[in-house]
Amino acid sequence: MEARIRMPKLQERIMSADDAAGFIKDGMIVGISGFTRAGDAKAVPMALAERSKRLGTPMHIQLWTGASVAEEVDRVLAEAGIVTRRLPYQSDRLLRDAINRGEVMYTDQHLSLTVEMIRAGQLGRLDVAIIEAVAITEEGGIIPSTSVGNSPTFALMADKVIVELNTRQSALLEGMHDIYLPGARPHREPLPLQEVDQRIGTTFIPVDPDKIVGIVLTDRVDHFVDMVPGDEETDRIAEHLLDFFEYQVKTGQMPPELYPLQSGVGAVSNAVLSGLKHASFRDLTMYSEVLQDSVFELLDSGVLRFASGCAITVTPEHASDVMRRLHEYKDKIILRPQEISNHPELIRRLGIIAMNTALEADIYGNVNSTHVGGTHIMNGIGGSGDFARNALLSVFVTKSTAKGGRISSIVPMVSHVDHTEHDVDILVTEQGLADLRGLAPRERSRLVIEKCVHPDYRDAMIDYVERAEQRGGQTPHILEEALSWHERYRETGTMQVRRPQLAGQR
């Protein structure tokens, strides 16, 4: 254990998860490590749920994280009814249901912004931080595990810090992190990062060792989950986008190594990244949030030169292989705080190509990333806003239909707006790619219909636009009809209008 806890006096603070959970009192704000189910504090949150049960009267806490944490954490705490407020991102089914029932107050935030608000005192005082680590340095610095998330600010701002020292996480992770904390405003220095592979900070999270009240030894693996597999449609989306990139290079609008890539998580993103293997690009770089399966394949094949991210989130199938070969990636990967991986300053400076997934988009290019039917949260806005707003090129991808064709993912008006037309340059479905840059809304609608809308919905959409344009306007709409496709789905189970002859046959 001396190799993992190198500050002797801290070795005395090893305790059980249950004892550590005892530091958490009713009404407290608790911040835990974790980003896309990587490197989350696991043992203490679970012990807290047990403890709360034992107490009889359930405890209530506010839970802050980096992004989504393992289902076993969010789910267990949600089931125990402990969490009253949750931020800034989640993706657990049970917690989501509790949120949509109005039982948990969920503050969905741009992932780069949470720590700014915490440090500015805008979200309340953080009582306890629980951070998973692979080691503690001689000075008491915390070496995080598979993600960095918001942990550096949690460690800075919390009254008490609990470390979950996870011996199952690879010791090779040490040295892969780059921890940087921006100074206080208004007299902050520029972030010194100018290159994707540049180090600007320390390999550990600085923390006052006296604040470390407990160290809990664990050996739980990250609870990664399988990805929805790709299909013909995700492949076609990838093809459209890769064709576009190749054309940009051929016509000199982009360099052969493109620009640093950001990619959301999911089947479409994975298809796009995998497609890069077969394209003619070389020496690519990533400046993204999550490093997923395809990133490691691209590093292996040499197509990708370097990847900067905030978390390593791979499927169970690939996890052990990636972790075993971590030494091969030592010089090809840096893990940063999400504030830095998603920072507007850096995204704008580096000229990122941002690729994110839309739940639905409208004919004018507004995007809904979060709310099913305009009301029920799926996961959250995540980093999509950080990237889309500041990117050199902002791409959104979605299949043109969902639910077996009963939902058109392109609608007259999105039922919830996460990204406005100003932040959406390129929209891609399996039908095609619409390059919306520099176009006015009336041009955008025609192009989106031509390129992206599924043929089953095209006529209805053209009909809508033509009638809307008769009413005039920069962004023509018929307000009483604009959300009628969603209403129709809600009432009839499909967005498709029953054809009159069919209706007559009834």
Add this chain to the structure above:
Amino acid sequence: MEARIRMPKLQERIMSADDAAGFIKDGMIVGISGFTRAGDAKAVPMALAERSKRLGTPMHIQLWTGASVAEEVDRVLAEAGIVTRRLPYQSDRLLRDAINRGEVMYTDQHLSLTVEMIRAGQLGRLDVAIIEAVAITEEGGIIPSTSVGNSPTFALMADKVIVELNTRQSALLEGMHDIYLPGARPHREPLPLQEVDQRIGTTFIPVDPDKIVGIVLTDRVDHFVDMVPGDEETDRIAEHLLDFFEYQVKTGQMPPELYPLQSGVGAVSNAVLSGLKHASFRDLTMYSEVLQDSVFELLDSGVLRFASGCAITVTPEHASDVMRRLHEYKDKIILRPQEISNHPELIRRLGIIAMNTALEADIYGNVNSTHVGGTHIMNGIGGSGDFARNALLSVFVTKSTAKGGRISSIVPMVSHVDHTEHDVDILVTEQGLADLRGLAPRERSRLVIEKCVHPDYRDAMIDYVERAEQRGGQTPHILEEALSWHERYRETGTMQVRRPQLAGQR
């Protein structure tokens, strides 16, 4: 003239506005200086309209500017039917009508982004730039007049540059500008600006003198317009906001000098700024777009220590006084390119308090800044997105009603989204101030109704929210009703529901 055109060989290029307009051919893209009617190229655009008339067949051009230009420019060109595409902002009534009729394609953009897109070749090739200047340096550098706008990038990227040397503009403007052009991506250096009053560039716009094909001498004054005067409601909005700031200082959440202020243009903003005179704040700074009347009053009274902006736009009443006393403001004002005044990197770094005006807002804090009735553009998104997204504190202000109470500015769902709930921290009407930081949508709606909604609409709004919440969701809505307030206004001339007893009396 030697004092104004200091590079001898350029003195030979003086020509008439008509001759200069001759450089502009059908189908060209033309970029002109100008931001909020300050420092716009005036003579050549007007000559172009005349020339087009003479030719019989109207010419067509795309017109790029900094932001809004004088009505005499946008109006004259719109009347002549010359402009087929316009970006990134406008505020002329005639042009607006042509846009809403679909005759002019209007690309409404975040004001910091236009030049990034131009330099990345995403908007096409700029043929001719026309830039108003107060002088040309020995090296051919252009000293802009009352605004900087997008002129540095226009001068860099245009094939040909025409200078409108305006002898009516004060020669004292020389030295007040700070011109900085960020480098190419992805290897760009950090913007070195760390303080509101810091100079990071040159006092002139660098340009290859061989590109200057013509210099036109003019003496037209900036066509500033009167501001809608404040009233009791704008005063109350200001009071609410100033009370909030004072409380922030009193409780140690903000320093006595607050943070650098950004303020939109208009009666409410002016009321807030004027209110600062009577409050206890001192040594304030501004990092904003437009320096309007109240900014100079605050500088005069010593409340404001320094103001950084992109344009000086004062009312006709104050213009001559401000220009006459410009020497008094030499050390208190810097005019920057709009890319720098609005840069996400700097807004985030400096920790700006952003104050912008909403056309309408909804109960969840989404804001519509641009589209009347969800369809017809008023002006454009301007810099509000640059500031609101990256600010330390993002404030939106609006009167709770419009059109004599027949419109509620707070609605169940905005008919067009420019700023999502994630970018709106504080919402203020004359009714009160809602501090939405860290709240979930279901909490936001209750607070907005309590603090901001006009009493005439409060019951209807509570009724809507309660019924919507029965359907569940993170952001409860009844989609088929969400935009019904707008429909009702369209059909009946008021958003108010006629009370049954009144309906019965008819």
